[in-house]
Amino acid sequence: MTEPAVVHGATAPPVLACSDLRKRYGSRVAVDGVGFTIAAGETYGLLGPNGAGKTTTISMICGILVRDGGTVEVAGTPVDVGTPAARAAIGYVPQDLAIYPDLTARENLAFFARLYGLSGGAARARIDEVLEIVDLADRGGDRTDQYSGGMKRRLNIAIGLLHRPRLLVLDEPTVGVDPQSRNAILASVEALGREGMAILYTTHYMEEAERLCDRVGIIDEGRIQAEGTRRELVSLVGQRDTVNLAATGDLPAAAAALAGLDGVVEATPADGGLELIVDDARGNLARFLGTASDAGLSVSAVEVVEPNLEAVFLHLTGRALRD
Amino acid sequence: MKALAIARANLVRLGRDRLGLFFVVLLPILLVLVIGLQFAGGFSPRIGVLATDPGPLGDALIASFDRLQEPWQRTRFTDRTAWIDAVERGTVDAGIALPDRYDERLRAGEDVAIEYLVEGGSVGIGLETTVRALVAAQAAEVRAARFVAAEAGGTAGARLDDVRRVAAALPDLRVSTETAGEEVFPAALLGFTLGAQSQLVLFVFLTSLTGATQLILTRTLGVSRRMLSTPTSVATILVGEFLGRFAVALTQALIIVVASSVAFGVVWGELAGAAAVVVAFALVGAGAAMLIGAVATNPEQAGSFGVVGGMLLGAAGGCMVPSEFFPPVMQTVSRLTPHAWALDGLRALAGRDATFVGVMPQVGVLLAFAAVLLGLAVWRLRVVLTR
């Protein structure tokens, strides 16, 4: 990759800035004032149930859907349906398997490469690279109708990487994929993020958002209901972390000692150990363990249970995320 | 019972598919209509007459084309370019042009020339003798009238009436024409009937060739998967598909028969005989559908190859041009298609008053076709399905 890696939270201008996106179909409002930014090297998750407005938002950002209102800028250039050149900085991976079944993987890649202005030796070299990235190098000459579902998904992503986009837009890239392929896909997305690409990732799978995304926007009924890092979102819910300690010793005494600590809300002896309700378990864990040890406890195992986005979503919308 | 359900599903699918309905029902009837309109006038010659000012003599000459034993179709032109165009493009078989003031000049004793225009090498050259004979008949009257005027005084124009009066009283000096032999196309077949028979045979077979979708899907999806998903045996699926295709073919044939006889007065002949031919041909269609189902790899392929194959077979079988017009070799080849036998039977019923017994040879051949096609299909399916 040519892009230098960018440290999270740096104040460089965002790769994607969109604001107040609006789209209605007839009387139905699909997207109602959506806006967010994504910095280089940052992975932004758009999390919401089916029909929340994720794909409509993405289509407007990619300049393939006429919008009713709002602005989109990618790498400082406004993007719209009528400005094809601005789309060169975006790599779009649609939710559908947008590949030609009667062409080979290489033919698919070569075709889209030409649409992005790549041809000849440069295109061939880059096609080899992206086939490597998605681990299809040895099957590149096969027609894609002979591919498994997971292989098709990987090729679907590879096409979006061809022209080294500044912004990669992935619309539910793991739908209908076996666990192994899914893991491979998530790993390559992580790698791309580390290399400095800005990534917009939509999903309705909680664990994907939790694993990949630096920041998450929760979208429902065409609006961003909440946005932030996972921790920020969770704090919105007001839920705290739970730390389960498997330990032997004077459990009630230790519980009393821990309960006095800053950040510990509650400490109760449980079967074979202690259960702590705390703020920021990860940041304070060493302190908690030190206090427990001082209180004469012998800790054999630690389990941290953080509240998840599922709970956040349920809290925000009153509905479960899954279909 | 399950086989019947599959058969019924075939019919229901046909009813739901609007394109299917167009090709299965509307198109054949539309073609019957258009072909019928084409040949409603029979095959009589068409003459284009260019005349701006024909007068009574000219009118009499033009009208004489109507009094021929088989009257010609006349088209009148007043524009010379349009008249030449019509001959060149074959809209008329030949053209005649009467000179200006035709009547007036003949009566005044002037000689005139009629232009006869044909496109080279066409049937028009053969028509010339008839035109010459009609003109000669009129010339004879005028010539006699002029002779009388010269011999006995008066004008040629005035003497025409005397000539006609005497001509009516003279003993006949004439040509008598009779016919011999049996007509290839009896009058009952002309008009819409020939077309309706051809389209029925052509389209019942076309529909059969393109409709074996279910069987192809069953085969390509894998029979084991199919049997797991629904507890239906292979034999039941095959019987059901066969019955379904048979039912579709028969329904289509019935619609064409009823619609064409109600709307266009098409004659189908003795009921039992016509039913036997139609049922036998529907069986051939169902057998062909099974064979296609046994060999085609996907429905789209069966669709396009079925259309092409169906049209080629139909043409060879005499559905597009009657096989009577084929060169002798092709007439023999034509006998290898079921179409030719079905048409033969239908024509015998409608045109020669054949009965049920009379069309048994054709029905027998059709049943043999059906048996062979079905046998090939079953043999092929057994190879495929037991692999």
Added chain:
Amino acid sequence: MRAALAIAAKDLRQRIRDRSAIAIAIVAPFGLAAMFALLIPTGAGAFQVTYAVVDADRGPLAAAFRAGPLAGLVDAGVAELVELPSEAVARDRVAARAVDAAIVIPAGFSDAVVAGVAAEIVVVGNVDANLATQVATSVASGFIDELAAIRLAVATTIVVEGSVPDPARSTELAERAQRTRVPIDIVGTTADSRQAGSATFYAASMAVFFLFFTAQFGVLSLLGERRTGTLSRIAAAPVPAWAIVLGKALATFVLAAGSMTVLVVASSLLLGARWGDPAAVSLLVLGVVVSAMGITALITTLTRTEEQAGNWNSIAAMVLAILGGAFFPVSRGPEFLQQASVLTPHAWFLRGIGDLAPPDAGISAVLVPIAALFAIGIVTGAVGLLRAARIVVGR
């Protein structure tokens, strides 16, 4: 433009891989044209008959008839004559259609004419040989009419003069009447044929019929790519909407014009079709391809799904072909059918190919058909392309 070419190249590659596309574009029209060329004997339009002649009269008038009008038929290359001994034999031959018609001059014919009593020549025609029978009858009538004209002139003169019939006077009048001129002459001219031969006609008509299935592919594949999602992927690339439509149109054009060219060349080489002036044929082919693309693009963009579009296109292809005379000439049909055919590209294309039949016909002979084809194509195509561009951009 480069993107349009890339899209066109991709589409062509896909089409060439699809065997049923080739079947529809080339194999089917060629196969049917070949079938028709086989089925319909060449020179079906030529008129050639065989007559039996039975001369039971053996008199001077029979001899004059045979030496004059009958010999004339043979000289004109219209008929072949077979001499037969009796009317009975001749009738059998006619019934079996060994000959098309028999011309029988009965015994005593010459004597009867001279005596002024009733006389006839008998023509026996096969029931299916209408035209041949009519020609035979006409030839005999022409001969009889000459005899009758003189007899009529003489008889009328005598009646008008009110004189008593006198054989000497009659003979004298008859001799003079014979010398009078025939007042109406027939001048035969041969027009140029502007009809294609049957091999050419069927090659052209099948080509234009199946062209409508090939020409719909471009816009149809837009709908298909919209369904599978590849269209939005193409639209997400830095490619303007018009380039996508242009690419699709280009691929369709190459495919349609290419298969038409293959058909023209193959039918010329293998079926003996004679298309005429290559430049004019090229323009007609271009015109009909453009009009087929225009009409199918318009129909396709008026529908929502590929299936609907395919259905309507097939129906339009059939109806236009029937109206346009691609299956059988409309010239025998009623007036309204002939007028309706002016709206179809099929009629204009076939008319153009017919107009190229005279050996010296060039582009100038087919300017009207070419203009009509391009007009149909441009009007329908403009609307179709505008609507197609709206398929590309989501709304």
